[in-house]
Amino acid sequence: MDFAFTDDQLALATTVRKVLAEHCPPSSLRASAQQTGARLPGWSQLAEVGFFGLLVPESSEGLGLGLVDAILALEETGRAALPGPVVETAAIAPFLLTPECLARLAAGDLRVSVRLGGQVYAPDADAADLLIIEHRGALHTISSELARLTPQPGVDPVRRLFSVAVEGAGTVPLAAVAPPAVRVATVAVAAQLIGLARHLLETSVAYARGRTQFGAPIGSFQAVKHLLADVAIAVDFAAPLVYAAAVALSPPFKLLPAKETELDRAVSAAKAAAGEAAAQAARVALQVHGAVGYTDELDLRYWLARVWSLDPAYGSAALHRSRLRTAILGSPELRRWP
Amino acid sequence: MDLEFTEAEREFRAEARDWLAANAPGPLPSMDTRDGFEAHREWEHRLAEARYSVVSWPVEYGGRAATRIEWLIFEEEYWAAGAPGRVSQNGIFLLAPVLFTYGTAAQRERFLRRMARADDIWAQAWSEPEAGSDLASLTARAEPAPGGWRLYGRKTWSSRAAYADWGFGLFRSHDQPRHKGLTYFMFSLDEVEIRPIPQLDGEPGFAELYFDGVFVPDDQVLGTPGEGWRIAMATTSSERGLTLRSPGRFMATADRLVRLARELDPDPALADQIARAWLDAEAYRLHTYRAVAEGELGSATSMGKVFWSELDIRLHTLALQLLGERGVVAGPWLDGYLFSLAGPIYAGTNEIQRTIVAERVLGLPR
Numbered sequence: 226m227d228f229a230f231t232d233d234q235l236a237l238a239t240t241v242r243k244v245l246a247e248h249c250p251p252s253s254l255r256a257s258a259q260q261t262g263a264r265l266p267g268w269s270q271l272a273e274v275g276f277f278g279l280l281v282p283e284s285s286e287g288l289g290l291g292l293v294d295a296i297l298a299l300e301e302t303g304r305a306a307l308p309g310p311v312v313e314t315a316a317i318a319p320f321l322l323t324p325e326c327l328a329r330l331a332a333g334d335l336r337v338s339v340r341l342g343g344q345v346y347a348p349d350a351d352a353a354d355l356l357i358i359e360h361r362g363a364l365h366t367i368s369s370e371l372a373r374l375t376p377q378p379g380v381d382p383v384r385r386l387f388s389v390a391v392e393g394a395g396t397v398p399l400a401a402v403a404p405p406a407v408r409v410a411t412v413a414v415a416a417q418l419i420g421l422a423r424h425l426l427e428t429s430v431a432y433a434r435g436r437t438q439f440g441a442p443i444g445s446f447q448a449v450k451h452l453l454a455d456v457a458i459a460v461d462f463a464a465p466l467v468y469a470a471a472v473a474l475s476p477p478f479k480l481l482p483a484k485e486t487e488l489d490r491a492v493s494a495a496k497a498a499a500g501e502a503a504a505q506a507a508r509v510a511l512q513v514h515g516a517v518g519y520t521d522e523l524d525l526r527y528w529l530a531r532v533w534s535l536d537p538a539y540g541s542a543a544l545h546r547s548r549l550r551t552a553i554l555g556s557p558e559l560r561r562w563p
Numbered sequence: 564m565d566l567e568f569t570e571a572e573r574e575f576r577a578e579a580r581d582w583l584a585a586n587a588p589g590p591l592p593s594m595d596t597r598d599g600f601e602a603h604r605e606w607e608h609r610l611a612e613a614r615y616s617v618v619s620w621p622v623e624y625g626g627r628a629a630t631r632i633e634w635l636i637f638e639e640e641y642w643a644a645g646a647p648g649r650v651s652q653n654g655i656f657l658l659a660p661v662l663f664t665y666g667t668a669a670q671r672e673r674f675l676r677r678m679a680r681a682d683d684i685w686a687q688a689w690s691e692p693e694a695g696s697d698l699a700s701l702t703a704r705a706e707p708a709p710g711g712w713r714l715y716g717r718k719t720w721s722s723r724a725a726y727a728d729w730g731f732g733l734f735r736s737h738d739q740p741r742h743k744g745l746t747y748f749m750f751s752l753d754e755v756e757i758r759p760i761p762q763l764d765g766e767p768g769f770a771e772l773y774f775d776g777v778f779v780p781d782d783q784v785l786g787t788p789g790e791g792w793r794i795a796m797a798t799t800s801s802e803r804g805l806t807l808r809s810p811g812r813f814m815a816t817a818d819r820l821v822r823l824a825r826e827l828d829p830d831p832a833l834a835d836q837i838a839r840a841w842l843d844a845e846a847y848r849l850h851t852y853r854a855v856a857e858g859e860l861g862s863a864t865s866m867g868k869v870f871w872s873e874l875d876i877r878l879h880t881l882a883l884q885l886l887g888e889r890g891v892v893a894g895p896w897l898d899g900y901l902f903s904l905a906g907p908i909y910a911g912t913n914e915i916q917r918t919i920v921a922e923r924v925l926g927l928p929r
Contacts, residue, residue: 226565226567226568226572226852226856227565228565228853228855228856229564229853229856234564430926433927434928444921444928447914447918450917450921450927451914451917454917454918454924457921458869458870461850462843462846466845468849468853494842494845494846497842498842498846546835550835550837550838553821553837554824554834554838559821561848
C-alpha cells in the first residue's frame with residue numbers, strides 16, 4: 226500500500242502545468258471564446274511534450290502509460306481550463322481508434338470529438354478533425370468535414386457543444402466498444418474538475434486576501450474563511466477517490482477480475498465527488514468575488530462556466546450518485562477496494 | 564503508486580482478524596460506569612497480553628512496531644469486529660506520542676508500559692470553566708515548591724476523569740500572558756478532588772477536577788517548564804487527527820448502516836444519503852492512505868477532524884431515521900448518535916478547525 230504518486234507522474238504534471246501557464250494563460254481563453262486568437266491555445270506545445278500520446282500504446286508510437294500516470298496531468302488541464310476536446314482526444318480516442326489513426330493522435334496531428342451513447346452533443350466538434358459517433362449501439366468514425374455540425378451556444382463559450390447530423394456517407398465502423406473508454410473519460414473529466422476546483426479555490430483565496438471592506442481584508446472575516454475552508458475540505462477528500470479510480474483503470478488492472486460493477490462504482494464515486502466539490506468551489510468562488518465575479522470582465526467566468534459545462538459530461542453527479550446508490554445498497558456482498 | 568496491500572500487510576490483517584474474532588467480547592457496559600470502566604480495563608489487559616493494545620509502539624513498550632499502514636489495518640479490523648471503545652485512548656493515543664517525543668527516558672520507563680496494559684488509565688485536563696476553545700486563556704496555576712510544583716485551580720469536561728488513575732494537562736507556571744509561561748504536567752488523580760459530571764446519556768463521562776495545592780514532583784513535568792503550549796499543540800494535533808479517530812471506526816459504522824438499510828428498505832431519498840455516507844467513509848480511508856504515503860499527517864488533521872466528526876453524525880442520524888421510533892430507545896445506535904454529537908465539539912470545535920484550515924492551510928489573514 227503506497228498511495229503516493231511516483232516522481233515520473235509528478236514530473237509529468239509539473240511539465241504540463243508549466244506549458245499551460247506559458248501557452249494557455251487566462252487571456253487565451255477569452256481569445257478562444259471570442260475567436261480573436263487561437264482556438265486551441267497550448268495544444269501544439271502539449272503535443273511536443275507527448276501529452277496526446279500518454280495513453281496510446283507504444284506500438285502506435287505513444288507512451289503506453291496508464292490513466293494513473295496521466296491523471297495529474299489531466300488535472301492540470303482542468304486547472305488551466307484548457308480549451309478543446311482534451312479528454313476526447315487524449316483519453317477516449319486511444320481506446321477506440323485504429324492503430325494508424327493512433328500514431329497521428331500521439332503526434333498531436335489528430336483531434337477527436339465524440340458523441341457516445343448518453344451524450345446529446347459532441348463537445349468542441351468545431352476543433353476536431355474526426356468524430357466518433359455511437360449509433361444504434363455501434364461506433365463509427367467520420368471526418369468532421371463530412372458531418373453537419375449545428376452549434377448549441379450555452380453556458381461555456383470555450384467548451385462549445387454541437388449537434389451532429391450524419392447523412393451516412395463517410396462513416397467508418399469501429400470494432401471497439403465504448404464502455405472501457407467511457408470509464409476512462411469519466412475519471413479524466415473528474416480529474417479536470419478537481420483541477421478546476423483547485424484553481425477556483427486559489428483564485429478566491431487570493432481575492433479574499435486582497436479585497437478590503439470595513440477596513441479589513443474580507444478573508445479575515447470568519448464567515449468567508451469558513452466558506453473557503455469547506456471548499457478546501459471538499460476538494461481534499463474528493464481527489465483521492467479520483468486517484469483511486471485512476472489506479473483501478475490502469476494496468477495491471479488489479480481490481481479485475483473483480484466484478485465490473487466494482488469498477489463502475491469507483492468511476493462513479495470519482496465523478497460524483499469531484500463534480501460536487503467543483504460545484505461547491507464554483508459557488509463559493511462566485512460568492513467570495515461578489516458582484517465583480519458576476520461580470521464577464523473577470524477571467525473567473527471561464528472557470529465557473531467549465532465547471533457547469535463538465536457536470537453533465539459523461540454523467541452528472543446526480544446520475545452517478547444514483548448509480549452508487551444501486552451499487553452500494555443493491556449488491557448483496559459489498560466489498561471494499563483496496 | 565500501489566493500492567494493493569503487501570503480503571506482510573495481508574498477513575498482519577489476517578492475524579488481527581483471527582485474534583479479534585476469537586477474543587473480542589460482546590458489548591460491555593458503558594465505560595462511564597464504575598463496572599463498565601473496569602470491564603473495559605480488563606479488555607485492555609487482554610489486548611496488551613496479545614500485544615494488540617498499542618500496535619504502533621516499539622516492541623520494548625508492549626507494541627509491535629507496526630507501520631502506519633499496519634496500524635490503519637488494525638483499526639479497520641478492530642472496529643469491524645465490533646470490539647469495545649478504548650478506555651485508555653487518552654493515554655495511548657494522545658499522551659504517548661508526546662511522551663515519546665518530549666519525555667525523559669525515566670518518564671517513558673515509568674509510564675508507557677503501564678499505560679499500554681491499562682494499569683494506569685489517563686484523563687486529560689485541558690478545559691477550564693472559562694477556557695474552552697480559547698485554551699490559552701487558562702488560569703489554573705502551578706507554583707514552585709521544594710522538589711516540584713503545587714497545582715491550583717479547576718479543570719473541567721475532563722473525559723474518563725471520574726474513574727481514571729492519572730491526568731495530564733496545562734497549568735500557568737510563570738506570570739506571562741496566554742501561550743507563554745505554561746507547563747505540561749502529569750499527575751496522579753489520587754489527591755485531586757473530583758466531581759463527576761453526567762453527560763447527555765446520564766453517565767459521568769466527564770468530571771471536574773479541583774486542585775488545591777496538589778504537589779507534583781519535578782519528574783512529572785513533561786518537557787521544559789514554560790514550554791507547555793508547544794507540547795500541548797502536538798497533543799491536540801494527534802487528537803484532531805488520525806490517532807484518535809482512524810477511518811476504520813467510520814467504515815465499520817457505515818457497513819452496519821448499509822446492512823440496516825438492506826433490512827429496512829428505505830425510500831430512495833434516504834437510500835441516497837446512506838450510499839453517500841458509506842462512500843464518504845471510503846473517502847476518509849483513501850484520504851488517510853494518501854496522507855500516510857505523502858507524510859502529510861500534520862497539516863491534514865484539521866480538515867480530517869471536520870470531515871470525520873460530521874460524517875459520524877450523518878451516519879448515526881441516518882440510522883436513527885431508518886429506525887424511526889425504535890431509534891430513540893436505548894441501544895447501540897442511540898449510544899453512537901449521542902457520542903457522535905460530541906465530535907464537532909471536542910478536540911477543538913469544528914469552527915476553530917475551519918478557522919485553522921483557512922489561516923494555516925489556505926493562508927487567509929487572521
